[in-house]
Amino acid sequence: DRQPALAITDLNNLFGAVKFYKEARGAGVKPVLGAEIYLEGLGSEPGALTRIVLLVQNTQGYLHLSELLARAWTRNVARGQAQTQALCRLEWLEELGAGLIALSGAQAGPLGAPLLQGQATRAAEVAGRLAAIFPDRFYIELQRAGRPEDEPHVIAAVQLAARLALPVVATHPVQFATADDYEAHEARVCISEGEILGNPRRVRKFTRDQYFKSAAEMEALFADVPSAIANTLEIAKRCSLTLVLGKPQLPDFPTPLVDGVPMPIDEFFRVESHEGLEARLAHLYPEVAKRDAQRPRYVERLEFEINTILKMGFPGYFLIVGDFIKWAKGNGCPVGPGRGSGAGSLVAYALKITDLDPLEYNLLFERFLNPDRVSMPDFDIDFCQGNRDRVIDYVKDKYGRDAVSQIATFGTMAARAAIRDVGRVLDMSYMFCDGISKLIPNKPGQPVTIQYPPNPKKEGDKNNYAIEMEPQLAARIEKEEEVRMLVELAQKLEGMTRNIGMHAGGVVIAPGKLTDFCPLYQQPGSDSAVSQYDKDDVESIGLVKFDFLGLATLTILEIAREFIAARHAGQENFNYEDIALDDVPTYRLFSEGKTEAVFQFESRGMQGMLKDARPTRLEDLIALNALYRPGPMDLIPSFVARKHGREDVEYPHPAVAEMLSETYGIMVYQEQVMQTAQILGGYSLGGADLLRRAMGKKKLEEMAEHREKFRSGAFATHGIPEDKADEIFDLMEKFAGYGFNKSHAAAYSLLAYHTGWLKVHYTAEFFCANMTVEMDDTDKLKVLFEDAVKNFGITFEPPDVNSGNYRFEPVTDKSIRYGLGAVKGTGQLAVEAIVKAREEGGPFGSLYDFCVRVDRQRINKRTVEALVKAGAFDAIHDNRASLVASIDRAFEFANATQANVAQVDIFGDSEHGSATAEPELVAAAQWGVKERLTFEKVAVGFYLSGHLFDEVAHEVRRFCRREIDELLDSREQQVIAGIVGDLRVINGQRGRLAIFKLDDKSASIEATADEAVMNANRNTLKDDELVIVSGRLQPGRGGFEARFQVQQVWDLATARxxxxxxxxxxxxxxxxxxxxxxxxxxxxxxxxxxxxxxxxxxxxxxxxxxxxxxxxxxxxxxxxxxxxxxxxxxxxxxxxxxxxxxxx
Structure with a gap:
């Protein structure tokens, strides 16, 4: 209804302020920013909390409100039973009230209780206090929202305002857009509070009247107090904040002094880049003659990049990133070779931000920083997971802790979750709601909505709307009233913000205090503040985001490097950068598909592709890495056939043959689309990047303009006729849609090569590092264990309290000692206590000796029992059953010994205490093989010293010859045998379903049995039991592994x-x-x-x-x-x- 202004006043936050500001300005509405804050110190009773509204008048007010919210969340948080809230102190308002207009908060404010309780004097005191803090900027707030206390409050408030000559203002506590949204809002409240919507005893905090009212409705509502309406316009006029958006503001980077004056940053940037390039060239080309021959092309590229970066004003960005990466590398924090398009920059390579020569692999700077489109560069930096926070701390120390923070993220309610949550608050059965939610297609990376599709429908709508994709869902909505009600209520909640989190890697560095740009938020229980704006809004207000990402592979490589340096003479300074990139055994590993735990190449599908492709160079790995993803995956057979000469290599035009030769004529990369536009269409690479973006986003108008430009360019440069130009343009458009960023693929393929090389040449170190990092994931440990034993001949020594440590450790090149930290129920503190006792007093002589000497504040009986079951005491005593039976006795003995020692200490001599003799172990029969292995599995997660299948393999293989790893990839009936593990029962769409692992030592596979099969075999389908099953293989698809659908089950006796x-x-x-x-x-x-x-x-x-x-x-x-x-x-x-x- 053309109201001229709109205010946002969320409780204790400005989370949505920037988006609100942009949307309002775009709609021609004046945005007024503000927040409703909790205030302590003005309530009727000591400790009482009240709320007031603060509205931003100008830039000063914005800065003050940001500071107030940041202080409240970081310094003064109250944790209640229902929720945690940040509190603003009265003295902070006195300090930071300028530039802000204050509203009294209506009934919830500090005047509310005194006015409703008839305490006019108290109310007057409070109003006077606030009026003094906000001179000529304090308004008494009136609300009428259909609540019982509204009218008494309005009457008393108007009387107080008249008596004190204070202005009043009418506001409305809006909670939803229209009156029809009341039920959806109440459902959202119930989801938050764990309530049932229809519960008659539920406290209703909101009314149907709290929708967004028109100007006419508000005027009618306050017809008896017209000044309250007039003052809404007055306040809107007084608020005139202008946010500066889209202007990046970097912190100042300190440059060295020259004659007492800091060197200009542009000059320092140029010097650092050229010196860095010389260092790189010395490493790339040790022979001076070769180096001199290659230098001109590198310098030409470097100068182009330097000039582009200086023209855009971004030298500080590169220097800041280069600085913290330099610190990380010099302080034991491994850094990745590159990530994303940044690996295409030679300046980044010279400054050691990246570690891949972009000229060697034909990587494009313009894909990272486009001279024709000024936008902020964005380096994504991978750090070792365990050291990432150290690098962030370095940045905080360098630029100031009040200038650096991580970034907020907002989780939203997805379609399936909305259905389940709404069903719960409607008190519908879980089975019913779960069944409806599972009708919504779940495609990774492709969100599907439960909204009704538009009419008329657009092309591609079918892939976005669940009702279009799943006919059964559409039919049930049409026929079942209960389903329609559930879906339509969930539609209103889908996409709404559900929670606040922390961005995985985003860090902002401000040129001064962060609160000069945005408020901060600190999650309950955390000691780290985050911006109240998400990554997009942070960048909008000018803060520059740096991505500090944790990558487990770097941790693995670093642990392995430590083992290599410690174990192998002459490798004390081992560095992955020195590895040759043409190592034949490494490419043989890839070609054989033995890439379990090799970065980016570990999946079963990728391993199969590697066996077909048989890569022989890094370029092959880069291409395969780029191709193995939805879309271009269909090109893999052609790529492989062309590589091995089974298919002719064809090029769109001879002029691009050299550029496309490394991928055998197939446009695999976005950069190849750009280069095709450059070579054939006469584009600059910057212009070609704009074309690529238009193609990728399917911008039809831009595409039509580009098609015409490409036609004319192709004819002018190569005489290509229009129909052929269109054919090539269509081909480029197709590849631009799913072509991959070559710079990213190259950097990550280099990391993959390093891990593959490590697996070949330092196999034990490779597995130790991987298993140490994955020690909390039993499934991954088991896969690594089986790969090591079966494919690489590695043997494992059991965990041992007398020689083992927390990590897995190489004993020889072919032998690994199992890490004590991987035994369930231990943990790092317990293992550290064991190692400390062993180092101080030597090897443990018995279970009793162990319990006496190890700090029992760090271990308990369960810890010791797990260690015994895992075999960690086998070297001390080989009867695990006896040891387990003696644990209680051992702890009693340890306590008695400790008491005895304490008594000696008190009396100062041994007359009153003596050494306690160790009792005998409890006698117990040795566990049989099955019992020993079963307990071992409980302690370790899998069978370590043997396998339950070993006991029966000889007989079973006489009638069931096919091992699990030999299963045929077909739908024919097959019989396999194995040990059942990880059995669980779920409620599926067609009844209950048993899901379990079947393991015959050759491999394991996930198997399923429907309710009929499960019920018929209750006594057979149990964990750690042998079963022989008949069924069919369900091939893996959509990222899911293959499953075996069981149709018949036998135990060994019935199988006989x-x-x-x-x-x-x-x-x-x-x-x-x-x-x-x-x-x-x-x-x-x-x-x-x-x-x-x-x-x-x-x-x-x-x-x-x-x-x-x-x-x-x-x-x-x-x-x-x-x-x-x-x-x-x-x-x-x-x-x-x-x-x-x-x-x-």
């Missing part, structure tokens, strides 16, 4: 009946008690779909006489059920124990 022909029993001169054996182990009756089946095994007796053998088939009455006990009895009664099942 199913697959065995008969039991052959030798009876030379000795006849078994067949009647007794059949009576003790009768056949079992099992009910199947075909009816009852008698599960029993036939018996044949064999008698050898004079070189001949007679075989007698016993009748049906001699069938027996062949469990282990039955077989043991037959063997015991057979001649020379010769009783064996015949399977063929």
């Amino acid at each position: 009946c199913r697959f065995g022909k008969f039991l052959r029993v030798a009876v030379n001169g000795r006849t078994p008690d067949i009647a007794r054996l059949v009576k003790d182990f009768p056949p079992r009756l099992e009910t199947t779909e075909a009816g009852e089946v008698r599960q029993g095994m036939p018996v044949r007796l064999t008698l050898a006489r004079a070189g001949a053998r007679v075989e007698l088939q016993l009748g049906e009455n001699a069938r027996f059920f062949p469990n282990d006990a039955a077989l043991a009895s037959w063997i015991a009664q057979a001649d020379a124990g010769q009783a064996v099942i015949v399977y063929e």
